[in-house]
Amino acid sequence: MSTAAAMGPPWxxxxxxxxxxxxxxxxxxxxxxxxxxxxxxxxxxxxxxxxQFNMLYVPAVGGVPISIASDPAQPQRLAHTISAxxxxxxxxxxLGTGDRIGLRGPYGRGWPLEKAEGQDLVVVxxxxxxxxxxxxxxxxxARRTDFGQLVILQGVKHAADMFWRARYDAWAxxxxxxxxxxxxxxxxxxxxxxxxxxxxLDEVPLRPQASIALICGPEPMMLAAAKRLVALGISDDRxxxxxxxxxxxxxxxxxxxxxxxxxxxxxxxxxxxxxxSWLVGRKGF
Amino acid sequence: MIASRFLPRQHLQTLFDQLDALGYRCIGPQVRDGAxxxxxxxxxxxxxxxxxxxxTPGRYRLEHQDHQRCFAWANGPQALKxxxxxxxxxxxxxxxDDAGRLAFTRELQPAQRQAVIGVRAxxxxxLALQDAHFADARADPSYSRRRHDLLLVxxxxxxxxxxxxxxxxxxxPAISTGTDLTLTELDAGFLVRAGTEVGxxxxxxxxxxxxxxxxxxxxxxxxxxARLSQHRSLPGRNLRESxxxxxxxxxxxxxxxxxxxxxxxxxxxxxxxxxxxxxQPSIDGSGSTRVRxxxxxxxxxxxxxxxxxxxxxxxxxxxxxxxxxxxxxHDQYGRSGCVGCGRCIAWCPVGIDLTAExxxxxxxxxxxxxxxx
Ligand SMILES: Cc1cc2nc3c(=O)[nH]c(=O)nc-3n(C[C@H](O)[C@H](O)[C@H](O)COP(=O)(O)OP(=O)(O)OC[C@H]3O[C@@H](n4cnc5c(N)ncnc54)[C@H](O)[C@@H]3O)c2cc1C
Ligand code: SF4
Ligand code: FES
Numbered sequence: 001m002s003t004a005a006a007m008g009p010p011w012x013x014x015x016x017x018x019x020x021x022x023x024x025x026x027x028x029x030x031x032x033x034x035x036x037x038x039x040x041x042x043x044x045x046x047x048x049x050x051x052q053f054n055m056l057y058v059p060a061v062g063g064v065p066i067s068i069a070s071d072p073a074q075p076q077r078l079a080h081t082i083s084a085x086x087x088x089x090x091x092x093x094x095l096g097t098g099d100r101i102g103l104r105g106p107y108g109r110g111w112p113l114e115k116a117e118g119q120d121l122v123v124v125x126x127x128x129x130x131x132x133x134x135x136x137x138x139x140x141x142a143r144r145t146d147f148g149q150l151v152i153l154q155g156v157k158h159a160a161d162m163f164w165r166a167r168y169d170a171w172a173x174x175x176x177x178x179x180x181x182x183x184x185x186x187x188x189x190x191x192x193x194x195x196x197x198x199x200x201l202d203e204v205p206l207r208p209q210a211s212i213a214l215i216c217g218p219e220p221m222m223l224a225a226a227k228r229l230v231a232l233g234i235s236d237d238r239x240x241x242x243x244x245x246x247x248x249x250x251x252x253x254x255x256x257x258x259x260x261x262x263x264x265x266x267x268x269x270x271x272x273x274x275x276x277s278w279l280v281g282r283k284g285f
Numbered sequence: 286m287i288a289s290r291f292l293p294r295q296h297l298q299t300l301f302d303q304l305d306a307l308g309y310r311c312i313g314p315q316v317r318d319g320a321x322x323x324x325x326x327x328x329x330x331x332x333x334x335x336x337x338x339x340x341t342p343g344r345y346r347l348e349h350q351d352h353q354r355c356f357a358w359a360n361g362p363q364a365l366k367x368x369x370x371x372x373x374x375x376x377x378x379x380x381x382d383d384a385g386r387l388a389f390t391r392e393l394q395p396a397q398r399q400a401v402i403g404v405r406a407x408x409x410x411x412l413a414l415q416d417a418h419f420a421d422a423r424a425d426p427s428y429s430r431r432r433h434d435l436l437l438v439x440x441x442x443x444x445x446x447x448x449x450x451x452x453x454x455x456x457x458p459a460i461s462t463g464t465d466l467t468l469t470e471l472d473a474g475f476l477v478r479a480g481t482e483v484g485x486x487x488x489x490x491x492x493x494x495x496x497x498x499x500x501x502x503x504x505x506x507x508x509x510x511a512r513l514s515q516h517r518s519l520p521g522r523n524l525r526e527s528x529x530x531x532x533x534x535x536x537x538x539x540x541x542x543x544x545x546x547x548x549x550x551x552x553x554x555x556x557x558x559x560x561x562x563x564x565q566p567s568i569d570g571s572g573s574t575r576v577r578x579x580x581x582x583x584x585x586x587x588x589x590x591x592x593x594x595x596x597x598x599x600x601x602x603x604x605x606x607x608x609x610x611x612x613x614x615h616d617q618y619g620r621s622g623c624v625g626c627g628r629c630i631a632w633c634p635v636g637i638d639l640t641a642e643x644x645x646x647x648x649x650x651x652x653x654x655x656x657x658x
Contacts, residue, residue, distance in 0.1 A: 011423045013575065014377035014389035038386075059379040059387060060566035060573040085592040100387045102379065246590045248562050251423040255559030255580070256587065258609055260529070261616030282532065284601030 011251050015057050015102030016042045020095050021077065026163035030128065031093050032069070032081045035103060046075050050135035051110025051242060051270045055250050056080065057102030062088040065247040065265070067132035068106060072139055078103075081131040107250040108269050111136045112240055116212040120148040122234075124225045126155045126197055126217025130164065132242050132269075133216050137171070148176070151204050151211075155182040155197025155221070159190040178204050198224045201232060208233035215241040223281040226273045239273035243280070259285055289469070289476040290493035291500060294353070297329050297475070300402075300438070303490050309400035309436055312368060314361065319347055321361030323368065323401065332403075333358060340446035340627065343636030356403055356470045359446035360626055362553045364408040365401060369431045370415060370558060372579045380572040393426055400436035404464065406457030407449075407626035409439060411555030413463060417618050418558050436483060439464035443507040445515055448627030450640060453518030456624045458511040469504040476504050517630075517640045520647045522621060525612040527647035532604065536645045541600035543635050548581030550629035550639075551606065556614075556622045561586065582606050603642075611643060 018035040025031050037043040048054075048068050057063040070079035084093035095101065113136060121140055123133050140147045152171055156162045162181065172179035180200045182193040193200055198221070213229050215222045222241045229239050243264050245257035252266035260279045262268060268276075279285050292300070304311050313326035316333050326332070337350045338358035350357065377391040404412075419428040442451070442458035451457035460467045465484035469476040476496055479485040521527075551557045561580035566573040580587055583602045588595035596602045614622035623639070630638045 012376065012425060014379075014391045017387045017389065057379075057575075059381060060564050060570075062564050063562065063575075098385070100385055102387065102389055244590060245595070246588070249560070252421070253419065253423075253425060253558065254561065254577075255582065256561075258582075258605075258613065261613055263617070278529075284596050284604060 011104075012249070012253075013102075013104055015055070015063075015104040018056075018078075018101055018103040020097055020099045020101070023096050026081060027161055029093075030081060030083050030161075030163060032079050033092065033095060034070075035078045035080065035101075036076060037103065038100070043076050046106075048072055048075055048078075048106035048135075049110035050113060050139045051132055052106035052108050053132070053247075053250075053269065054078065054080065054103050054105030055107070055247070056088075056092060057104070058088055058091045059102065061091050063102070063248070064088045064092070065107075065250065066092075067135075067242075069131040069134050070138070071142070072135055073142055081128065083128050105250065108265055109267065111214055111242075111270055112212065112272075113139055116140075117146045118148065119238075120151065120207055120211040122151045122153075122206060122211050122213040122229070124153045124197060124201070124213060124215045124217075124229075126221040127157065127161065129215075129217030129221070129242075130154050131216075133214050134164070134167075136214055141171075141174070144174075148210060149207070150174070150177040151206070152177070152179045153182070153197050153200045153204070154180075155184070155200075155217070157183070158185045159183040159187040180204060196224070197221065198228050201225070201228050206232055206234070208235075211238060213239045215239065219243075219281060226277065226280075230273070236274040236277060237272045240270055241273065241276070241280075242269045243271060243276070244269065289478045289496055289501065289504075290488065291474055291496040292468075292477045292491055292493055293474040294472075295474075296492045297355075299491055300487070301326075301328055303487055304400045304436070307398075309398045311400050311402060313402040314356070314358075316347060320345060321347070321358055323361075323364055323403070326402065329355065332356075337444065338446060340448045340631040341636075342448065342630050342638050343633055345631045352472065354470050354472065356440040356468075357444045359442060359444060359449050360405055360407065360628060362628060362632055364404065364555060365412050366415065366555050368399065368401065369412075369428050369435070370419060370425075370560075370579075371427065374427055374560075374577040376562065376575040376577050378572060378574050391426075393430060396430045396434055398434040398436070399431070400438065402438040402440075404437050404439045405442055405626075406439070406460045407451045407454075407624040408555055409437070409460060409463035410454075410456040410624040411626070412437075414556045414614075414618055414620070414622065414624070415558065437464045437466075439467040439480075441467065441469045441504075441508055443470060443511050445511050446627060446631065448517070448630040448638075449625065450515050450517040450519070450627060451625035452512045452515045453640075454621065454623060454625035455522065459508050469508065471500055471503055471507075473500075476500065517627070517638070519611070519621075519623065519625075519640050520644050523615055524621070524643060524647050525615045528608045528612040528643075531646050532608070534646045536642065537600050537604045540603055540637065540642055541598065543637055544583075544599050544603050545634060546583040546599045546602055547634060548583040549632045549634060550637075551581040551583060552579065553628040553632045554610075555626060555628070556610075556624060557581075559587065582609070607639065607642060607646075610639075 022034040066080045248254040252263040257264035332355035419425040439460040559580040610622040
């Protein structure tokens with residue numbers, strides 16, 4: 001028998017053990033777990049790119065793919081923001097400091113940040129879709145001069161679903177950075193846009209020839225955003241989105257994320273609109 | 286073409302003995318519960334001698350025939366797939382100690398040299414596809430380990446079933462590659478040709494003689510007849526464009542009224558590779574085992590994402606299966622995912638024939654607006 005670390009990258013498992021360092025309650029149904037691999041060697045070797053994901057395991061319950069929502073410059077401390085929607089995520093949401101789970105990763109193709117150097121970044125997210133893009137924003141802010149204007153648009157359904165408000169406020173203070181928030185259903189505190197996040201695309205100044213768009217959120221929202229960006233003159237190979245399916249293996253073997261010519265876990269989850277537009281929003285795919 | 290030699294029927298046992306002496310566990314076809322299955326084979330008397338397999342859409346029956354041949358039947362429900370891609374695989378175990386610390390361990394079974402006798406051309410093509418899938422850059426360790434020491438003795442198909450269409454997909458009935466040893470069965474014995482050095486070494490140890498011209502001509506005629514007897518075919522080798530151009534074809538609705546979404550087709554298909562993972566908690570709560578089971582894109586769970594089902598109905602599931610098998614595979618593996626074995630036709634409880642479905646969908650002139658790039 002050998003341990004996970006001794007077996008090298010745990011492509012097919014077994015996972016590493018990860019310890020919960022801290023837990024933040026973001027909104028009523030949403031929490032962030034800050035995790036640390038307990039094996040020192042595994043922790044030292046672990047690196048990820050913005051947009052990649054980990055498989056998280058709760059023993060005796062199951063495993064789920066969750067985006068890495070923390071700064072890639074600090075891979076020893078991994079943040080995962082989790083919405084409790086089913087069996088596994090509900091248990092994950094109950095964990096607290098000191099609890100231990102399994103973790104395997106990172107997997108997948110992340111955001112095209114090298115390709116985006118010298119360009120404006122246009123981030124359009126809906127709901128929890130902001131989680132996988134936060135790592136990209138952190139990455140860009142750490143290399144601020146490598147990028148042009150930073151446009152960050154986030155939309156939620158109810159105003160109460162808006163989380164990381166402090167982060168958005170801080171980003172809004174930065175030079176050459178445009179932050180806009182939208183809520184479909186505002187409450188009486190809401191000061192920002194009322195409506196869809198895609199409405200905001202018409203309000204911010206964009207340079208279509210010099211922008212790379214990163215989109216993440218529910219599929220109908222991504223579809224609307226991509227179409228709007230194309231209409232605004234951004235070419236379809238400059239628009240990137242992160243897709244979601246019921247990943248199980250993460251390495252292109254189990255078939256759960258098969259879509260047209262792709263296994264989303266391996267070939268994505270991030271795709272340019274030019275490759276995937278013909279299948280996004282098609283019922284049954 | 287490598288010259289064939291002839292192994293008289295009474296010496297077939299020598300092949301088994303040789304494999305045994307070399308430390309191979311012999312796997313071969315045998316009759317069990319009314320079907321031909323591949324399992325541990327002690328000696329040649331367990332082979333399906335004088336057995337034929339009558340297969341039509343939704344029907345599979347063995348029948349006794351008046352001959353002594355051992356391989357005069359077309360494929361049973363399974364061949365190589367379960368030997369390499371196990372229907373039930375333990376991935377890892379989790380133990381939790383009193384302090385709540387977790388230990389994850391994986392025990393790989395020690396490799397066992399296996400020799401499979403009686404592999405068909407369709408199964409060899411399917412094996413090459415499973416290799417491309419499981420033994421890729423992130424190779425599945427269990428699959429790779431079992432695959433590593435696998436010796437393959439192929440037997441060319443002289444008696445395809447009504448459901449077979451390997452001639453149309455280009456895999457058979459003759460065997461051109463992928464085996465250590467290839468046999469062609471005749472009444473008096475077998476033409477034998479080696480495909481690898483291991484196969485050549487085996488040949489050296491067998492009491493082979495030169496075949497007569499008559500035997501060579503007979504073998505060729507039987508295989509040619511096997512090719513000509515097949516009457517099903519797909520409407521082309523690459524249906525990617527036409528399938529994705531016809532995602533709204535009414536035939537998807539129609540086939541969904543017949544399809545039971547039982548997943549039999551996927552289970553018997555030698556190329557289908559979907560799996561699902563499950564946790565099996567131990568009774569005392571101290572740990573659990575993560576297992577991987579065969580899965581089917583016809584099940585509801587397969588399309589579960591974020592609290593909803595992507596494919597809530599049989600129409601979208603059948604369409605997922607066929608567009609992937611005959612379409613998406615070309616992008617992913619450079620060829621179709623169908624090797625023409627016909628298993629899914631015979632083992633479908635309602636006799637749905639994918640060649641008929643593909644012909645109906647792809648030959649239709651009225652294409653929807655949706656274009657694949
Ligand atoms: C790349 C990627 C990144 C993601 N990032 C995040 C993120 O940052 N935060 C986040 O919250 N979510 C994220 N998700 C979504 C998250 O993975 C799903 O919400 C999660 O898998 C659902 O978990 P669950 O609690 O419902 O798990 P379970 O429901 O327990 O699912 C585990 C398995 O059980 C089976 N199953 C469970 N319920 C059913 C059912 N009702 N019917 C059929 N089968 C069922 C499925 O096979 C499933 O794979 C991401 C997904 C992907 C693909
Ligand atoms: S799709 Fe049907 S005929 Fe083709 S390989 Fe699979 S089981 Fe055989
Ligand atoms: S998650 Fe298994 S193939 Fe993508």
